[in-house]
Amino acid sequence: MEAQVTKASVSPSPWSPASDASDVVKGIHAMLHPRNIVLVGATDKPGNYAERIWNNLVKYGYEGGLYPVNAKREAIWGITCYKDFASLPEKPDHVLVLVPARFAVQVIRDAAAAGARSATIVTSGFSELQDEESQKLAAELQQAVRETGLAVTGPNCLGNLSAGEKLFTNIDDRVVTMEQGAVAIAGQSGAIVMAIRQALEDRGVGVGYMVTTGNEAGLETPDLMRYFAADPSIRVIVVYLEGVRNTKAFRDACKVARAASKPVIALKLGASEGGRAAAMAHTGALAGSIETFDAIATREGVIRVRGLDELIETTECFVHAAVPKADRLAAVTLSGGKRGLLIDAFHAAGLNFAPLSKHVSGELAKMLGPGSIVGNPLDAGFAAVVDPSVYMKSIKLMIDDPDIDVVIIDAELPKAPHELRERNLRIVDGMASRAGKPVIYISAMSIGFTEFTKGLRKSLPHIAVMQGLDRAVTAIKSLLDYARLRKEVPDIVSGSKASARAVLEKTLREAQGAALDEVASKKLLKAYGIPISKEGIAPTPAEAIKLAKQIGFPVVAKVVSAEILHKSDIGGVVLNLNSVAEVKKAFNDITARVKRLKGKPKLDGILIAQQVKADLELLVGASLDAEMGPVVLFGTGGIDIELLKDVALAGAPLDEAEARALIGRTKAGVKMAGYRGRPALHQASAVKALVGLSNLIADAGDRIASIDINPFLINPKTGVAVDALIVLNNAAAKRAARH
Structure with a gap:
């Protein structure tokens, strides 16, 4: 029998969590830096997961103890096989669970009792299946994880990577470079996470950690994000999300990463059907989970990418490009055609190249000679043919110029040794290191890396090397957007008054049906400081006439019924009533x-309301997203809302600054500021409505599904809500009432 593959302990990690770190962070550290690894369910059946993981651990030289466990075997893979935890030569530390699902729960309990600190459950057959037995096993597993306190990834996952420990508890048989890279990856899909790691390695970008979380019965992706944010070796956190299970935990993890200046690059699956189905108002129809995720996660510093290629380019950019001070771009190219491509691509993304300073323009004019065109981007192609030094001198001028924040160079890495290009690249890398600003090489097309290219790329840590112009521009825009964010954003809590919250509780307690009628909705909105038009409800034509006289003509007549959600669709709204006779007729017609x-x-009656002269109709709304929680919407309102879809979203609650920023992201906001010489509209009333509405949806918890104020009419002097619909989440409201 060959010598036993064991070692009592590994060298201490260069970093360990502080003594006051959370138990979760300490547990993850134990999982990624274990003293030993125990494979429960070891078998030498060819091609099985246990053998593939074992081979990877041996191949990459994991230095801790390695112990296979199988009660039916005395030896396996040429070494001793242990029958249980008690027979091991030392306490188990990290346990790989490879037994069938029906045995996994007991393995977790036994492992914890034997002294293990963490586990990875590779086994499938739990919540990913829909049968009753699998769901029962999933619940039992979650309970076991909670009760034992083990740090557990899985079940239904494919293992992890901790490069600094040469730990690869994964089934992947592709070559892995065991170097402590600056990227950490976590995600629910093992196949996608492994593909991301491989693609980054193929680009010469090192991955320090890779964790596949599977069904997340224990550790969830936000837990890993917090750990990666604390590890000083990690600069960029990459996550693949199939869903956000705990909104608060996710947002808190994003805040921790942002405070540590570590961007979170997220690839997330599509819109939530539950979020849309729950809403019956316009607001809910417009708020899909992707839009809501962007509204909330971007606020916390998350960069969402749309696909794997974009993820790779964005990760490359953030790993190697310093965060810029501002957005003044400059570029150097050797081709007039590529200069045009650069201008078009950046302009399409809303980015433009800054005018060059007088100093840089003057120096370039001297180098390029009489009659030359000095512009940004700079086409140095013709001059460089005459004097090759012009190219490098131009780059140096731009890197050294304090009035330029980002320097872009149109070039790709060589596929084979090339003395001049290699020398120039190393010179630029040194310039970038000293300048502390982003220097980014862009290849207009994707070009495969050879082994030589990968090695060269690794020797240039201070420059980003990007492929595909459009993807590169998207990544650079994300870098600039991230630079604009405040490092730390204080938690914004509802600023509502106790009196408003009392009206909310009373209204929800007394509510009947799926939605509040317009009168009840507006009463609640008014309590939260949202401007409301003058109005009253009339049970008879005579009362309607009396109200119209009190309010003053012209007035509007509208149906009041909690069972009619969209009044105009059934002819339930009549405008421009200027006389007693018209009010009486409108009452009778609607009835x-x-x-x-x-x-x-x-x-329930007919609402008689003040007709407000409007220069613009707005939508002000809120919705409870199934994944991300309460979100506020603002944009152009009226009957064309679905057609125009001029809507921006933000997480609730908002403060006044965030409300103004939300307005500024829409075409409606441009019009409100005084578009094409027209007078500015009363933005303060819209800000007040957004803040009040955001407080209301936040205070309601999960008891209100959506709030729709459409239209909110605004003119230069005022803005008021003239129609409102509040859709209830009845199940949540009844649950709260019982307690």
């Missing part, structure tokens, strides 16, 4: 239309 409707909806 008759309601009586003809199928289902005979209950009519």
Whole structure:
């Protein structure tokens, strides 16, 4: 029998969590830096997961103890096989669970009792399946993880990588470079996470950690994000998300990463059907989970990418490009055609090249000679043919110029040794290191890296090397957007008054049906400081006439029924009523239309409201997203809302500055500022409405599904809500009432 593959302990990690770190962070550290690894369910059946993981651990030279466990075997893979935890030569530390699902729960309990600190459950057959037995096993596993306190990844995952420890508890048989890289990856799909790691390695970008979280019965992706944020060896955190299970935990983890100046680059699956189905108002139809994820996660410093190629380019950019001070771009190319491509691509992304300073322009004019065109981007191609030093001198001028924040160079890395190009690249890398600003090489097309290219790339740590112009521009825009964020953003809590919250509780307690009628909705909105038009509800034509006289003509007549969600669709709104006769006719016409409707909806009366002169109709709304929680919407309102979709979203609650920023992201906001010489509209009323609405949806928890104020009418002197619909989450409201 060959010598036993064991070692009592490994060298201490260069970093360890502080003594006051959370138990979760300490548990993850134990998982990624274990003293030993125990494979429970070891078998030498060819091609099985246990053997593939064992081979990787041996191949890459993991230095801790390695112990296979199988009660039916005395030897396996040429070494001793142990029957249980008690027979091991030392306490188990990290346990790989490879037994069938029905045995996994007991293995977790036994491992914890034997002294293990962490586990990875590779086994599948839990919550990913829909049968009753699998769901029961999943619940039992979650309970075991909670009770034992083990740091557990999985089940249904493919293992992890900790490059500094030469630990690869993974089934992947592709070559892995065991170097402590600056990127950490976590995600629910093992195949996608492994593909990301491989693609980054192929580009010469080192991955320090890779964790596949599977069904997340224990550790979830936000837990890993917090750990990576604390590890000083990591600069960029990459996550693949199939869903956000705990919104608060995710947002808190994002805040921790942002405070540590570590961008989170996220690839997330599509929109939430549950979020859309829950909403019956316009607001809910417009708020899909991807849009809501962007609204909330971007606020916390997350960069969401749309695909794997974009993820690789963005990661490359953030790993090797310093965060710029501002967005003044400059570029050097050797081709007039590529100069044009650069201008077009950056302009399409809303980015433009800054005018060069007088100093740089003057120096370039001297180098390029009489009649030359000095511009940004700079086409140095013709001059460089005459004098090759012009190229490098131009780059140096731009890197050294304090009025330029980002320097872009149109070039790709060589595929084979090339003395001049290699020398120039190393000179530029040194310049970038000293300048502390982003210097980014862009290849207009994707070009494969040879082994020589990968090695050269690794020797240039201070420059980003990007492929594909459009993807590169997107990544650079993300870098600039990230630079604009404040490093730390204080938690914004609801600023509502106790009196407003009292009205909310009373309204929800007394609510009947799926939605509040317009009168009840507006009463609640008014309590939260949202401007409301003058109005009253009339049970009879005579009362309607009386209200119209009190309010003053012209007025509007609208149906009031919690069972009619969109009044205009059934002819339930009549505008421009300028006389007693018109009010009486409108009352009778609306009443008759309601009586003809199928289902005979209950009519609570006719609302007589002030008709407000509007220069612009706005949508102000809020929705409870199934994944990300409460979100506020703002944009152009009225009957064309679905057609125009001029809507921006933000997480709730908002402060006034965030409300103004939200308005500024829409075309409606441009119009409100005084578009094409027109007078500016009353933005303060819209800000007040957004802040109040955001406080309301935040205070409601999960009891309100959506709030729709459409339209919110605004003119230069005022802005008021003239229509409102609040859709309830009845199940949540009833649950709260019982408690």
